[in-house]
Amino acid sequence: MTGRLLSLSRSQPAFAASLAILGAVVFVAIFGTWLAPQNPYAINPSAVNQGSSAAHWLGTDEFGRDLLSRLLIGVRPTMLVAIGATVIAGFFGTLLGIAGAYSRPALSFIIMRGVDIMLSFPPILLALLAVGFWESGVFSLAVVIGVLYIPHFARVAHSATLQVTRQEFMEAEHAMGASVQRVVRVAILPNILSPLVVQATLTVAAAILLESGLSFLGLGIVPPEPSWGQMIGTARGYLSQHPMYAIWPSLLLALTVLSINVLGDRLRDTLDPRLREE
Protein backbone atom coordinates (compact mmCIF):
# COMPACT_ATOMS: atom_id res chain seq x y z
CA MET A 1 0.00 0.00 0.00
CA THR A 2 2.85 2.39 0.84
CA GLY A 3 4.43 1.69 -2.52
CA ARG A 4 1.21 2.44 -4.34
CA LEU A 5 0.78 5.69 -2.40
CA LEU A 6 4.31 6.74 -3.34
CA SER A 7 3.83 6.07 -7.02
CA LEU A 8 0.51 7.90 -6.89
CA SER A 9 2.02 11.02 -5.36
CA ARG A 10 4.65 11.08 -8.11
CA SER A 11 2.06 11.04 -10.87
CA GLN A 12 -0.46 13.36 -9.21
CA PRO A 13 0.71 16.72 -7.88
CA ALA A 14 -2.64 17.53 -6.22
CA PHE A 15 -2.38 14.32 -4.25
CA ALA A 16 1.22 15.04 -3.24
CA ALA A 17 0.31 18.58 -2.18
CA SER A 18 -2.60 17.28 -0.09
CA LEU A 19 -0.32 14.76 1.63
CA ALA A 20 2.20 17.50 2.37
CA ILE A 21 -0.47 19.84 3.78
CA LEU A 22 -1.96 17.12 5.95
CA GLY A 23 1.49 16.09 7.17
CA ALA A 24 2.12 19.69 8.20
CA VAL A 25 -1.28 19.90 9.92
CA VAL A 26 -0.63 16.73 11.92
CA PHE A 27 2.87 17.95 12.81
CA VAL A 28 1.49 21.27 14.06
CA ALA A 29 -1.28 19.47 15.96
CA ILE A 30 1.38 17.52 17.86
CA PHE A 31 4.10 20.14 18.27
CA GLY A 32 2.08 23.38 17.96
CA THR A 33 2.46 24.26 21.64
CA TRP A 34 6.27 24.32 21.21
CA LEU A 35 6.21 25.96 17.79
CA ALA A 36 4.16 28.94 18.97
CA PRO A 37 6.51 31.94 18.95
CA GLN A 38 4.64 33.67 21.77
CA ASN A 39 2.31 32.86 24.63
CA PRO A 40 -1.02 32.31 22.85
CA TYR A 41 -3.02 33.32 25.93
CA ALA A 42 -1.10 36.50 26.82
CA ILE A 43 -3.47 39.47 26.67
CA ASN A 44 -2.09 42.84 25.58
CA PRO A 45 -4.64 45.69 25.67
CA SER A 46 -2.23 48.08 23.94
CA ALA A 47 -1.91 45.90 20.81
CA VAL A 48 -5.49 44.96 19.92
CA ASN A 49 -6.52 43.88 16.39
CA GLN A 50 -3.21 44.80 14.80
CA GLY A 51 -2.03 43.79 11.36
CA SER A 52 1.24 42.00 10.59
CA SER A 53 4.33 43.35 12.29
CA ALA A 54 7.79 42.14 13.26
CA ALA A 55 6.52 41.31 16.76
CA HIS A 56 3.34 39.61 15.56
CA TRP A 57 3.84 38.05 12.12
CA LEU A 58 0.14 37.59 11.45
CA GLY A 59 -1.07 40.35 13.77
CA THR A 60 -3.12 40.13 16.95
CA ASP A 61 -6.71 39.35 17.92
CA GLU A 62 -9.30 41.38 19.83
CA PHE A 63 -7.42 40.85 23.12
CA GLY A 64 -4.00 41.59 21.62
CA ARG A 65 -3.04 37.90 21.61
CA ASP A 66 -0.61 36.69 18.96
CA LEU A 67 -2.63 35.27 16.02
CA LEU A 68 0.10 32.98 14.66
CA SER A 69 0.53 31.33 18.05
CA ARG A 70 -3.20 30.87 18.44
CA LEU A 71 -3.51 29.42 14.94
CA LEU A 72 -0.73 26.96 15.74
CA ILE A 73 -2.20 25.71 19.00
CA GLY A 74 -5.74 25.82 17.58
CA VAL A 75 -5.12 22.75 15.42
CA ARG A 76 -4.87 20.28 18.25
CA PRO A 77 -8.40 20.46 19.69
CA THR A 78 -9.88 20.19 16.19
CA MET A 79 -7.72 17.19 15.30
CA LEU A 80 -8.37 15.49 18.64
CA VAL A 81 -12.12 15.89 18.13
CA ALA A 82 -11.93 14.72 14.52
CA ILE A 83 -9.77 11.67 15.21
CA GLY A 84 -11.60 10.78 18.42
CA ALA A 85 -14.95 11.02 16.65
CA THR A 86 -13.70 8.91 13.74
CA VAL A 87 -12.39 6.19 16.07
CA ILE A 88 -15.69 6.06 17.97
CA ALA A 89 -17.79 6.09 14.80
CA GLY A 90 -15.52 3.58 13.06
CA PHE A 91 -15.50 1.09 15.92
CA PHE A 92 -19.18 1.07 16.77
CA GLY A 93 -20.36 1.66 13.22
CA THR A 94 -18.34 -1.27 11.87
CA LEU A 95 -19.58 -3.51 14.66
CA LEU A 96 -23.17 -2.50 14.01
CA GLY A 97 -22.84 -2.85 10.25
CA ILE A 98 -21.37 -6.35 10.45
CA ALA A 99 -24.01 -7.31 13.02
CA GLY A 100 -26.69 -5.92 10.71
CA ALA A 101 -25.43 -8.04 7.84
CA TYR A 102 -24.83 -11.11 9.95
CA SER A 103 -27.82 -11.32 12.28
CA ARG A 104 -31.40 -12.52 12.04
CA PRO A 105 -33.54 -10.66 9.49
CA ALA A 106 -35.73 -8.99 12.14
CA LEU A 107 -32.78 -7.60 14.10
CA SER A 108 -31.01 -6.65 10.93
CA PHE A 109 -34.12 -4.78 9.77
CA ILE A 110 -34.31 -2.80 13.02
CA ILE A 111 -30.60 -1.92 12.93
CA MET A 112 -30.56 -0.82 9.31
CA ARG A 113 -33.84 1.14 9.51
CA GLY A 114 -32.50 2.95 12.56
CA VAL A 115 -29.36 3.73 10.58
CA ASP A 116 -31.44 5.05 7.67
CA ILE A 117 -33.49 7.34 9.89
CA MET A 118 -30.39 8.79 11.55
CA LEU A 119 -28.72 9.23 8.17
CA SER A 120 -31.66 11.26 6.93
CA PHE A 121 -30.96 14.10 9.38
CA PRO A 122 -28.32 16.78 9.02
CA PRO A 123 -25.71 15.95 11.70
CA ILE A 124 -25.33 19.58 12.76
CA LEU A 125 -28.92 19.68 14.01
CA LEU A 126 -28.47 16.60 16.17
CA ALA A 127 -25.11 17.93 17.37
CA LEU A 128 -26.75 21.21 18.42
CA LEU A 129 -29.37 19.27 20.33
CA ALA A 130 -26.66 17.28 22.14
CA VAL A 131 -24.40 20.22 23.02
CA GLY A 132 -27.46 22.05 24.33
CA PHE A 133 -27.70 19.54 27.13
CA TRP A 134 -24.04 18.78 27.75
CA GLU A 135 -21.02 20.85 28.62
CA SER A 136 -18.87 21.56 25.61
CA GLY A 137 -15.26 20.51 25.29
CA VAL A 138 -12.91 18.30 23.29
CA PHE A 139 -14.16 15.11 24.95
CA SER A 140 -17.89 15.77 24.68
CA LEU A 141 -17.55 17.04 21.10
CA ALA A 142 -15.62 13.91 20.07
CA VAL A 143 -18.26 11.67 21.64
CA VAL A 144 -21.23 13.57 20.18
CA ILE A 145 -19.77 13.81 16.68
CA GLY A 146 -18.56 10.20 16.88
CA VAL A 147 -22.03 8.94 17.76
CA LEU A 148 -23.54 10.98 14.94
CA TYR A 149 -21.27 9.32 12.36
CA ILE A 150 -21.85 5.74 13.57
CA PRO A 151 -24.67 5.25 11.01
CA HIS A 152 -22.39 6.30 8.13
CA PHE A 153 -19.88 3.60 9.03
CA ALA A 154 -22.63 1.09 9.71
CA ARG A 155 -24.05 1.62 6.24
CA VAL A 156 -20.66 1.13 4.57
CA ALA A 157 -19.70 -1.87 6.72
CA HIS A 158 -23.11 -3.42 6.16
CA SER A 159 -23.05 -3.32 2.38
CA ALA A 160 -19.40 -4.40 2.22
CA THR A 161 -20.06 -7.32 4.56
CA LEU A 162 -23.04 -8.41 2.49
CA GLN A 163 -20.77 -8.53 -0.56
CA VAL A 164 -18.15 -10.60 1.27
CA THR A 165 -20.67 -13.08 2.69
CA ARG A 166 -21.68 -14.03 -0.84
CA GLN A 167 -18.14 -15.17 -1.70
CA GLU A 168 -17.20 -18.82 -1.81
CA PHE A 169 -14.43 -18.68 0.78
CA MET A 170 -17.07 -17.71 3.31
CA GLU A 171 -18.88 -20.95 2.64
CA ALA A 172 -15.57 -22.73 3.11
CA GLU A 173 -15.06 -21.06 6.49
CA HIS A 174 -18.55 -22.05 7.56
CA ALA A 175 -18.09 -25.60 6.26
CA MET A 176 -14.92 -25.92 8.31
CA GLY A 177 -16.95 -24.99 11.36
CA ALA A 178 -15.23 -21.66 12.03
CA SER A 179 -16.63 -19.61 14.92
CA VAL A 180 -18.35 -16.28 14.29
CA GLN A 181 -15.40 -14.40 15.82
CA ARG A 182 -12.98 -16.18 13.51
CA VAL A 183 -15.12 -15.50 10.45
CA VAL A 184 -15.38 -11.81 11.33
CA ARG A 185 -11.68 -11.47 12.12
CA VAL A 186 -10.17 -13.55 9.32
CA ALA A 187 -12.69 -13.38 6.51
CA ILE A 188 -14.80 -10.24 6.88
CA LEU A 189 -12.65 -7.50 8.42
CA PRO A 190 -9.68 -7.73 6.02
CA ASN A 191 -12.06 -7.72 3.08
CA ILE A 192 -14.13 -4.71 4.10
CA LEU A 193 -11.15 -2.64 5.23
CA SER A 194 -10.76 -0.59 2.04
CA PRO A 195 -14.20 1.06 2.02
CA LEU A 196 -13.87 1.62 5.77
CA VAL A 197 -10.55 3.44 5.31
CA VAL A 198 -12.17 5.67 2.69
CA GLN A 199 -15.11 6.28 5.01
CA ALA A 200 -12.67 7.18 7.79
CA THR A 201 -11.07 9.94 5.72
CA LEU A 202 -14.51 11.30 4.84
CA THR A 203 -15.49 11.20 8.51
CA VAL A 204 -12.36 13.07 9.60
CA ALA A 205 -13.22 15.85 7.13
CA ALA A 206 -16.86 15.91 8.19
CA ALA A 207 -15.94 15.95 11.88
CA ILE A 208 -13.54 18.86 11.33
CA LEU A 209 -16.32 20.77 9.60
CA LEU A 210 -18.84 19.94 12.29
CA GLU A 211 -16.50 20.88 15.15
CA SER A 212 -15.49 24.13 13.52
CA GLY A 213 -19.12 24.88 12.67
CA LEU A 214 -20.16 24.43 16.29
CA SER A 215 -17.15 26.41 17.50
CA PHE A 216 -18.00 29.09 14.95
CA LEU A 217 -21.44 29.36 16.57
CA GLY A 218 -19.75 29.61 19.98
CA LEU A 219 -21.01 26.17 21.00
CA GLY A 220 -17.85 24.11 20.48
CA ILE A 221 -14.32 24.51 21.85
CA VAL A 222 -14.55 26.78 24.91
CA PRO A 223 -12.44 29.97 25.03
CA PRO A 224 -9.71 30.90 25.86
CA GLU A 225 -8.72 27.62 24.15
CA PRO A 226 -8.68 28.47 20.42
CA SER A 227 -9.86 26.46 17.43
CA TRP A 228 -9.92 27.62 13.84
CA GLY A 229 -13.71 27.58 13.60
CA GLN A 230 -14.06 29.54 16.80
CA MET A 231 -11.47 32.11 15.61
CA ILE A 232 -13.45 32.63 12.40
CA GLY A 233 -16.61 33.10 14.42
CA THR A 234 -14.98 35.70 16.68
CA ALA A 235 -13.20 37.44 13.81
CA ARG A 236 -16.56 38.01 12.15
CA GLY A 237 -17.17 40.82 14.65
CA TYR A 238 -13.99 42.63 13.55
CA LEU A 239 -14.15 42.17 9.79
CA SER A 240 -13.87 45.85 8.94
CA GLN A 241 -10.98 46.62 11.34
CA HIS A 242 -8.97 43.43 10.87
CA PRO A 243 -10.05 41.32 7.86
CA MET A 244 -6.94 39.11 7.98
CA TYR A 245 -8.02 37.88 11.43
CA ALA A 246 -10.84 36.00 9.67
CA ILE A 247 -8.92 35.14 6.51
CA TRP A 248 -6.00 33.21 8.08
CA PRO A 249 -8.04 30.59 9.93
CA SER A 250 -10.50 30.36 7.01
CA LEU A 251 -7.69 29.66 4.58
CA LEU A 252 -6.10 27.01 6.80
CA LEU A 253 -9.39 25.29 7.51
CA ALA A 254 -10.47 25.26 3.86
CA LEU A 255 -7.06 23.94 2.75
CA THR A 256 -7.12 21.18 5.34
CA VAL A 257 -10.61 19.99 4.42
CA LEU A 258 -9.88 20.22 0.71
CA SER A 259 -6.70 18.16 1.20
CA ILE A 260 -8.57 15.47 3.11
CA ASN A 261 -11.21 15.31 0.38
CA VAL A 262 -8.56 14.99 -2.35
CA LEU A 263 -6.82 12.29 -0.32
CA GLY A 264 -10.14 10.48 0.19
CA ASP A 265 -10.96 10.56 -3.52
CA ARG A 266 -7.55 9.19 -4.48
CA LEU A 267 -7.64 6.55 -1.75
CA ARG A 268 -10.99 5.38 -3.01
CA ASP A 269 -9.69 5.08 -6.55
CA THR A 270 -6.58 3.21 -5.44
CA LEU A 271 -7.94 0.92 -2.77
CA ASP A 272 -11.18 -0.07 -4.39
CA PRO A 273 -11.49 0.20 -8.16
CA ARG A 274 -15.08 -1.04 -7.95
CA LEU A 275 -16.11 2.13 -6.13
CA ARG A 276 -14.56 4.38 -8.77
CA GLU A 277 -16.96 6.92 -10.18
CA GLU A 278 -17.51 7.34 -13.91
Next chain:
Amino acid sequence: MNATLSGALVLVGRKLLTAFVQLWLVATLIFSVMYIMPGDPVLLLLGAESNPSPEAVAAMRGQLGLDQPVISQYFVWLWNALHLDFGKSLTNGYPVAKYVTSNLPRTLELAFAAIIVAALIGVPLGIAAALKRGSLRDTVLTSIATIGISVPVYILGTLLVLFFSIQLGWLPASGYTDISRNVVEHFRKLALPAFALGFGLAASIARMTRSSMLEILGRDFVRALRAKGMSEHRIIWQHVLRNAAIPIVTIIGLQLGNLMGGTVLVEAMFNWPGLSTLLVSAVSARNYPLVQGSMLAIAALFILINLVVELFYSLLDPRIRRRRS
Protein backbone atom coordinates in the same frame (compact mmCIF):
# COMPACT_ATOMS: atom_id res chain seq x y z
CA MET B 1 -55.22 2.14 -14.70
CA ASN B 2 -56.99 0.89 -11.58
CA ALA B 3 -53.99 -1.20 -10.61
CA THR B 4 -51.73 1.80 -11.05
CA LEU B 5 -53.98 3.94 -8.90
CA SER B 6 -54.11 1.44 -6.03
CA GLY B 7 -50.36 0.99 -6.34
CA ALA B 8 -49.92 4.73 -6.02
CA LEU B 9 -52.21 4.81 -2.98
CA VAL B 10 -50.24 2.04 -1.28
CA LEU B 11 -47.06 3.98 -1.98
CA VAL B 12 -48.46 7.22 -0.58
CA GLY B 13 -49.73 5.36 2.48
CA ARG B 14 -46.38 3.71 3.11
CA LYS B 15 -44.47 6.99 2.78
CA LEU B 16 -46.91 8.77 5.10
CA LEU B 17 -46.53 6.01 7.67
CA THR B 18 -42.73 6.17 7.46
CA ALA B 19 -42.83 9.94 7.90
CA PHE B 20 -45.02 9.61 10.98
CA VAL B 21 -42.75 6.99 12.52
CA GLN B 22 -39.77 9.22 11.77
CA LEU B 23 -41.43 12.20 13.38
CA TRP B 24 -42.35 10.18 16.46
CA LEU B 25 -38.80 8.83 16.77
CA VAL B 26 -37.33 12.30 16.45
CA ALA B 27 -39.75 13.69 19.02
CA THR B 28 -38.76 10.88 21.37
CA LEU B 29 -35.08 11.58 20.74
CA ILE B 30 -35.53 15.29 21.38
CA PHE B 31 -37.34 14.52 24.61
CA SER B 32 -34.86 11.95 25.85
CA VAL B 33 -31.66 13.90 25.13
CA MET B 34 -32.28 15.80 28.36
CA TYR B 35 -32.02 12.50 30.25
CA ILE B 36 -29.37 10.70 28.16
CA MET B 37 -26.77 13.42 28.50
CA PRO B 38 -24.44 13.06 31.44
CA GLY B 39 -24.75 15.66 34.18
CA ASP B 40 -27.76 17.50 35.52
CA PRO B 41 -29.38 19.86 32.99
CA VAL B 42 -30.83 21.99 35.78
CA LEU B 43 -27.39 22.57 37.33
CA LEU B 44 -26.06 23.35 33.84
CA LEU B 45 -28.88 25.86 33.33
CA LEU B 46 -28.45 27.59 36.69
CA GLY B 47 -24.66 27.40 36.52
CA ALA B 48 -23.13 24.82 38.88
CA GLU B 49 -20.21 27.12 39.75
CA SER B 50 -22.59 29.78 41.11
CA ASN B 51 -23.69 27.14 43.64
CA PRO B 52 -27.48 27.57 43.35
CA SER B 53 -29.58 26.98 46.47
CA PRO B 54 -31.46 23.67 46.70
CA GLU B 55 -34.73 25.65 46.61
CA ALA B 56 -33.79 27.31 43.31
CA VAL B 57 -32.85 23.92 41.85
CA ALA B 58 -36.13 22.38 43.03
CA ALA B 59 -38.13 25.33 41.68
CA MET B 60 -36.49 25.06 38.24
CA ARG B 61 -37.06 21.30 38.27
CA GLY B 62 -40.74 21.96 38.92
CA GLN B 63 -40.92 24.61 36.20
CA LEU B 64 -39.43 22.18 33.68
CA GLY B 65 -41.71 19.39 34.93
CA LEU B 66 -38.63 17.33 35.80
CA ASP B 67 -40.05 16.41 39.21
CA GLN B 68 -42.66 14.17 37.55
CA PRO B 69 -42.00 10.50 36.70
CA VAL B 70 -40.15 10.28 33.35
CA ILE B 71 -42.84 8.17 31.67
CA SER B 72 -45.64 10.60 32.45
CA GLN B 73 -43.39 13.53 31.43
CA TYR B 74 -42.86 11.80 28.11
CA PHE B 75 -46.55 11.33 27.33
CA VAL B 76 -47.44 14.83 28.48
CA TRP B 77 -44.69 16.19 26.23
CA LEU B 78 -45.81 14.13 23.22
CA TRP B 79 -49.47 15.03 23.81
CA ASN B 80 -48.69 18.74 24.05
CA ALA B 81 -46.38 18.63 21.03
CA LEU B 82 -49.20 17.01 19.05
CA HIS B 83 -51.27 20.09 19.90
CA LEU B 84 -48.38 22.35 18.91
CA ASP B 85 -47.82 23.30 22.52
CA PHE B 86 -44.08 23.24 23.18
CA GLY B 87 -44.19 24.92 26.57
CA LYS B 88 -43.00 28.40 27.49
CA SER B 89 -39.67 30.10 27.02
CA LEU B 90 -37.68 30.11 30.27
CA THR B 91 -36.51 33.69 29.85
CA ASN B 92 -39.80 35.52 29.31
CA GLY B 93 -42.64 33.02 29.56
CA TYR B 94 -43.67 33.49 25.90
CA PRO B 95 -45.16 30.37 24.30
CA VAL B 96 -42.47 28.58 22.28
CA ALA B 97 -45.02 27.91 19.51
CA LYS B 98 -45.27 31.67 18.89
CA TYR B 99 -41.55 31.96 18.29
CA VAL B 100 -41.65 28.96 16.00
CA THR B 101 -44.53 30.22 13.85
CA SER B 102 -43.00 33.68 13.44
CA ASN B 103 -39.54 32.34 12.50
CA LEU B 104 -40.57 29.41 10.29
CA PRO B 105 -41.54 31.40 7.16
CA ARG B 106 -38.20 33.24 7.21
CA THR B 107 -36.27 29.96 7.18
CA LEU B 108 -38.39 28.72 4.29
CA GLU B 109 -37.83 31.95 2.38
CA LEU B 110 -34.05 31.74 2.81
CA ALA B 111 -34.01 28.08 1.76
CA PHE B 112 -36.01 28.72 -1.40
CA ALA B 113 -33.90 31.74 -2.30
CA ALA B 114 -30.77 29.60 -1.90
CA ILE B 115 -32.21 26.87 -4.12
CA ILE B 116 -33.01 29.40 -6.83
CA VAL B 117 -29.50 30.88 -6.64
CA ALA B 118 -28.00 27.37 -6.74
CA ALA B 119 -30.05 26.29 -9.75
CA LEU B 120 -29.33 29.50 -11.67
CA ILE B 121 -25.58 29.06 -11.14
CA GLY B 122 -25.24 25.28 -11.08
CA VAL B 123 -27.27 24.19 -14.10
CA PRO B 124 -25.65 26.51 -16.70
CA LEU B 125 -22.16 25.74 -15.36
CA GLY B 126 -22.83 22.00 -15.53
CA ILE B 127 -24.09 22.27 -19.09
CA ALA B 128 -21.11 24.41 -20.09
CA ALA B 129 -18.70 21.86 -18.62
CA ALA B 130 -20.43 18.88 -20.25
CA LEU B 131 -20.51 20.42 -23.72
CA LYS B 132 -16.73 20.82 -23.75
CA ARG B 133 -15.76 17.64 -21.92
CA GLY B 134 -12.05 17.37 -21.19
CA SER B 135 -11.35 20.94 -22.27
CA LEU B 136 -9.69 23.56 -20.10
CA ARG B 137 -13.12 25.05 -19.43
CA ASP B 138 -14.36 21.69 -18.15
CA THR B 139 -11.33 21.23 -15.89
CA VAL B 140 -11.64 24.73 -14.45
CA LEU B 141 -15.39 24.41 -13.84
CA THR B 142 -15.07 20.94 -12.30
CA SER B 143 -12.28 22.12 -9.99
CA ILE B 144 -14.36 25.11 -8.91
CA ALA B 145 -17.21 22.72 -8.14
CA THR B 146 -14.92 20.50 -6.02
CA ILE B 147 -13.69 23.53 -4.11
CA GLY B 148 -17.26 24.78 -3.74
CA ILE B 149 -18.21 21.52 -2.04
CA SER B 150 -15.19 21.57 0.26
CA VAL B 151 -15.37 25.18 1.45
CA PRO B 152 -17.52 25.41 4.58
CA VAL B 153 -20.50 27.69 4.27
CA TYR B 154 -19.36 30.02 7.07
CA ILE B 155 -16.02 30.63 5.38
CA LEU B 156 -17.74 31.45 2.12
CA GLY B 157 -20.16 33.68 4.01
CA THR B 158 -17.32 35.50 5.75
CA LEU B 159 -15.56 36.08 2.42
CA LEU B 160 -18.81 37.33 0.83
CA VAL B 161 -19.31 39.82 3.67
CA LEU B 162 -15.69 40.97 3.40
CA PHE B 163 -15.99 41.57 -0.31
CA PHE B 164 -19.55 42.76 -0.92
CA SER B 165 -20.30 44.68 2.25
CA ILE B 166 -16.96 45.83 3.59
CA GLN B 167 -14.84 46.29 0.45
CA LEU B 168 -17.55 47.34 -1.99
CA GLY B 169 -20.28 48.43 0.41
CA TRP B 170 -22.97 47.12 -1.91
CA LEU B 171 -24.96 44.94 0.47
CA PRO B 172 -25.67 44.97 4.22
CA ALA B 173 -23.49 42.51 6.18
CA SER B 174 -26.33 41.05 8.20
CA GLY B 175 -29.77 41.61 9.64
CA TYR B 176 -33.37 41.37 8.56
CA THR B 177 -36.02 43.86 7.44
CA ASP B 178 -39.61 42.80 7.22
CA ILE B 179 -40.92 42.79 3.66
CA SER B 180 -43.96 44.87 4.67
CA ARG B 181 -41.70 47.66 5.91
CA ASN B 182 -39.24 47.93 3.06
CA VAL B 183 -39.26 45.57 0.11
CA VAL B 184 -35.91 46.62 -1.36
CA GLU B 185 -34.10 46.44 1.97
CA HIS B 186 -35.66 43.04 2.61
CA PHE B 187 -34.15 41.55 -0.53
CA ARG B 188 -30.84 43.38 -0.09
CA LYS B 189 -30.49 41.64 3.27
CA LEU B 190 -31.60 38.32 1.81
CA ALA B 191 -28.98 38.42 -0.96
CA LEU B 192 -25.77 37.50 0.91
CA PRO B 193 -27.19 34.67 3.05
CA ALA B 194 -28.94 33.21 0.00
CA PHE B 195 -25.71 33.33 -2.02
CA ALA B 196 -23.63 31.87 0.84
CA LEU B 197 -26.07 28.99 1.17
CA GLY B 198 -26.59 28.60 -2.57
CA PHE B 199 -22.97 28.35 -3.72
CA GLY B 200 -22.26 24.99 -2.11
CA LEU B 201 -25.47 23.61 -3.59
CA ALA B 202 -24.63 25.12 -6.95
CA ALA B 203 -21.45 23.04 -6.92
CA SER B 204 -23.26 19.75 -6.40
CA ILE B 205 -25.96 20.70 -8.90
CA ALA B 206 -23.26 21.55 -11.46
CA ARG B 207 -21.62 18.16 -10.92
CA MET B 208 -24.92 16.33 -11.29
CA THR B 209 -25.88 18.35 -14.39
CA ARG B 210 -22.52 17.64 -15.98
CA SER B 211 -22.60 13.89 -15.43
CA SER B 212 -26.24 13.48 -16.42
CA MET B 213 -25.69 15.57 -19.59
CA LEU B 214 -22.65 13.43 -20.44
CA GLU B 215 -24.64 10.26 -19.94
CA ILE B 216 -27.41 11.38 -22.30
CA LEU B 217 -24.91 12.73 -24.84
CA GLY B 218 -23.43 9.23 -25.08
CA ARG B 219 -26.77 7.57 -25.91
CA ASP B 220 -27.53 6.07 -29.29
CA PHE B 221 -30.43 8.39 -30.05
CA VAL B 222 -28.12 11.38 -29.94
CA ARG B 223 -25.89 9.71 -32.53
CA ALA B 224 -28.98 9.00 -34.61
CA LEU B 225 -30.07 12.63 -34.43
CA ARG B 226 -26.59 13.76 -35.45
CA ALA B 227 -26.57 11.29 -38.33
CA LYS B 228 -29.93 12.67 -39.38
CA GLY B 229 -28.23 16.04 -39.68
CA MET B 230 -30.06 17.85 -36.90
CA SER B 231 -28.24 20.95 -35.72
CA GLU B 232 -26.15 20.50 -32.56
CA HIS B 233 -27.99 23.38 -30.99
CA ARG B 234 -31.36 21.70 -31.43
CA ILE B 235 -30.06 18.34 -30.22
CA ILE B 236 -28.77 19.88 -27.01
CA TRP B 237 -31.70 22.14 -26.22
CA GLN B 238 -34.59 19.99 -27.38
CA HIS B 239 -33.44 16.44 -26.71
CA VAL B 240 -30.46 16.11 -24.41
CA LEU B 241 -31.52 18.68 -21.83
CA ARG B 242 -35.04 17.33 -21.66
CA ASN B 243 -33.76 13.84 -20.92
CA ALA B 244 -31.11 15.00 -18.49
CA ALA B 245 -33.65 17.06 -16.56
CA ILE B 246 -35.06 14.35 -14.28
CA PRO B 247 -31.89 13.65 -12.27
CA ILE B 248 -31.09 17.36 -12.17
CA VAL B 249 -34.52 18.24 -10.83
CA THR B 250 -34.29 15.33 -8.39
CA ILE B 251 -31.05 16.55 -6.87
CA ILE B 252 -32.40 20.08 -6.60
CA GLY B 253 -35.43 18.71 -4.76
CA LEU B 254 -33.39 16.50 -2.45
CA GLN B 255 -31.12 19.42 -1.59
CA LEU B 256 -34.11 21.26 -0.13
CA GLY B 257 -34.08 18.87 2.81
CA ASN B 258 -30.32 19.14 3.29
CA LEU B 259 -30.60 22.91 3.24
CA MET B 260 -32.20 22.75 6.67
CA GLY B 261 -28.79 21.75 8.02
CA GLY B 262 -26.93 24.44 6.11
CA THR B 263 -29.27 27.19 7.22
CA VAL B 264 -28.13 26.68 10.84
CA LEU B 265 -24.76 28.32 10.20
CA VAL B 266 -25.92 30.81 7.60
CA GLU B 267 -28.84 32.13 9.62
CA ALA B 268 -26.66 32.50 12.69
CA MET B 269 -23.86 34.30 10.87
CA PHE B 270 -26.15 36.73 9.04
CA ASN B 271 -28.52 37.24 12.00
CA TRP B 272 -31.38 36.04 9.84
CA PRO B 273 -34.18 35.49 12.37
CA GLY B 274 -35.27 32.01 11.27
CA LEU B 275 -35.73 28.73 13.09
CA SER B 276 -32.00 27.98 13.27
CA THR B 277 -31.13 31.32 14.83
CA LEU B 278 -33.86 30.58 17.35
CA LEU B 279 -32.36 27.14 18.00
CA VAL B 280 -28.78 28.39 18.31
CA SER B 281 -29.65 31.20 20.70
CA ALA B 282 -31.81 28.81 22.73
CA VAL B 283 -28.91 26.33 22.94
CA SER B 284 -26.50 29.05 24.10
CA ALA B 285 -28.96 30.23 26.76
CA ARG B 286 -29.87 26.64 27.70
CA ASN B 287 -33.51 27.59 27.23
CA TYR B 288 -34.63 23.95 27.08
CA PRO B 289 -38.30 24.29 26.03
CA LEU B 290 -37.21 26.60 23.21
CA VAL B 291 -34.45 24.17 22.16
CA GLN B 292 -36.92 21.29 22.02
CA GLY B 293 -39.65 23.25 20.26
CA SER B 294 -37.47 24.80 17.57
CA MET B 295 -35.62 21.51 17.02
CA LEU B 296 -38.88 19.62 16.60
CA ALA B 297 -40.14 22.28 14.18
CA ILE B 298 -36.98 22.02 12.07
CA ALA B 299 -37.15 18.22 12.12
CA ALA B 300 -40.83 18.24 11.14
CA LEU B 301 -40.12 20.65 8.31
CA PHE B 302 -37.26 18.45 7.17
CA ILE B 303 -39.38 15.29 7.20
CA LEU B 304 -42.24 17.06 5.43
CA ILE B 305 -40.00 18.38 2.65
CA ASN B 306 -38.42 14.97 2.13
CA LEU B 307 -41.87 13.38 2.05
CA VAL B 308 -43.20 15.80 -0.55
CA VAL B 309 -40.08 15.47 -2.71
CA GLU B 310 -40.13 11.66 -2.54
CA LEU B 311 -43.85 11.43 -3.28
CA PHE B 312 -43.51 13.84 -6.15
CA TYR B 313 -40.75 11.87 -7.80
CA SER B 314 -42.09 8.41 -7.15
CA LEU B 315 -45.43 9.38 -8.65
CA LEU B 316 -43.78 11.16 -11.53
CA ASP B 317 -41.14 8.64 -12.48
CA PRO B 318 -42.69 5.28 -13.35
CA ARG B 319 -39.37 3.49 -12.82
CA ILE B 320 -39.31 4.46 -9.14
CA ARG B 321 -43.03 3.73 -8.79
CA ARG B 322 -42.68 0.17 -9.99
CA ARG B 323 -39.66 -0.58 -7.80
CA ARG B 324 -41.61 -1.46 -4.66
CA SER B 325 -39.51 -3.64 -2.43
